[in-house]
Amino acid sequence: MRLQTGSRYDKIGFNQKLKGDGMMESYMQMLAKRSKDASRSAAKLGTADKNRGLLAVADELVAEQQLILDANAKDIEAAKKKGVKQSLIDRLELSERRIADMAEGLRQIAALDDPVGEVLSMKTRPNGLRIGQKRVPLGVVGIIYESRPNVTADAFGLCFKTGNSVILRGGSDAIYSNQAIVHAVKDGLRKEKLNQDLIILVEDTDRKVVNEMMKMHGWIDVLIPRGGAGLIANVVANSTVPVIETGTGNCHIYVDESADIRMAAEIIENAKTQRMGVCNACESLVIHSGILSKAMPEIVKKLKAHNVEIRGDERACTVSKEIIPASEEDWGTEYLDAVISVKTVDSLREAIDHINRYNTGHSESIITKDYANALQFQDEIDAAAVYVNASTRFTDGFEFGFGAEIGISTQKLHARGPMGLNALTTTKYIIFGNGQIRK
Structure with a gap:
């Protein structure tokens, strides 16, 4: 093995140099x-x-x-x-x-x-x-x-x-x-x-x-x-x-029964397509059955303008031919790509339970006009950032006024969120x- 001959280290596996005690010091130890x-x-x-x-x-x-x-x-x-x-x-x-x-x-x-x-x-x-x-x-x-x-x-x-x-x-x-x-x-x-x-x-x-x-x-x-x-x-x-x-970001947006449809479509478009390869992009859409047939066509139109593949459950697929069947695996997938899943639910309770089962503790959002539902969603969703009527793309140190961020923590000890x-x-x-x- 050749040893250091100058200020540079010869690379043989780990770069090494001889310490004062005769033992070898690795490149990483030196740094x-x-x-x-x-x-x-x-x-x-x-x-x-x-x-x-x-x-x-x-x-x-x-x-x-x-x-x-x-x-x-x-x-x-x-x-x-x-x-x-x-x-x-x-x-x-x-x-x-x-x-x-x-x-x-x-x-x-x-x-x-x-x-x-x-x-x-x-x-x-x-x-x-x-x-x-x-x-x-x-x-x-x-x-x-x-x-x-x-x-x-x-x-x-x-x-x-x-x-x-x-x-x-x-x-x-x-x-x-x-x-x-x-x-x-x-x-x-x-x-x-x-x-x-x-x-x-x-x-x-x-x-x-x-x-x-x-x-x-x-x-x-x-x-x-x-x-x-x-x-x-x-x-x-x-x-x-x-x-x-x-953590990774399997982020959801839940469209409540009382949601403003135009607002919901614009927020979902932004959250999914503004930058698709980031951890705060929306990967999963959850929608109340009571607004499914009214809201989904507008949402599909917005997403298809960006060539997003939409994978939905059986009820979602009946609303639009542009939606293809989803698998169980889709509910827990962070795509980081032009793909989104759609899950239909019959209540806020079902939406919260679904999101808490499949989310990664990153960022979740509800689109609603119901103040009580908004508060319940924020109280019961287990995530670092929980939004009401806003895009998940704001989970970011720059946007939160930190100047930048070292990361977005999805754990609960010492630090959480940006x-x-x-x-x-x-x-x-x-x-x-x-x-x-x-x-």
Whole structure:
């Protein structure tokens, strides 16, 4: 085995170098140590320094726009050669507008209040001790994600503002795009004399590196998977690092018996077709039998204008020849494509039970004029975001005013829904005394 001969590592399986004790250090261990060191420097940064860095990086993304677009074009070309479906290519593709949005997201994060150092409570005990809680950074945040190179900039911005360092392992399908974006981020940090290891991209696309990353307990403080169901399930099942689960999105829209038909059709069209390859797109339509024959033709017309395949139950199929029979599997499928399922129900109770059985805890919506039904739906649907008379496409950190998001958590511990700044902090107790001892 050849060892390191300079500043680069020779790749033989895992890239390795010789540690001081004669043991071999893997590529991933080396990155994790650098990130751990950077996290300690990040925790000391004041708000003004962090905001200065964010604005510099935002400017650099725009300044290096053409380099990023050229790199992205290489990823797009490779995806097309592999026969990747168009809805997933859309997730991968960057444009001047999307790069501008990435930069604007960083500027919005800079404008937000810094949560680090916030004292959440302070109470005085009978013995005179003053005990409080304060927000502090998590430390090293690891993110494993697929496609979507905009995640690279969003993740950096949120982690940096909260005093964390971040290790990013994107998919091989976006490697050139991610390299270009990280280059711009590091240039912005360098110009402001900030630690460039606050963002580290895992450039080795070997899956063995991902497996090792999941075992970096003690070096990585939290791991956040973003991508398809297979990726998320693998990380949750195999990681020894604590995981914040960002789930898949089998999102439903329920059209209640009292719904405004025009509103329902427009919301469903937006939720399904505005971007089909995203986790907050509507994949499943549930409709009350009392409005089925009136509403479905208008909904079908809207969806067919975008070449959406509609798979429905027996009652839905009788309303339109454009609807093909659905299978049981369709009710629980996240298509990420131009396909939607339609389930007919006879009551709000049946709709809620169906959605809670098949949803993934992401985003659900009801279209109704009945206030009581709206409240019952919001109370009883088990999901991170529950809407009344609005598209599920709004479940997004940018739309929620977070500037960006680290992911959309579908679990119930620590964070749920779009994860902004607060979700990337933890707390510690701070205690003030004046000589107390325990008897």
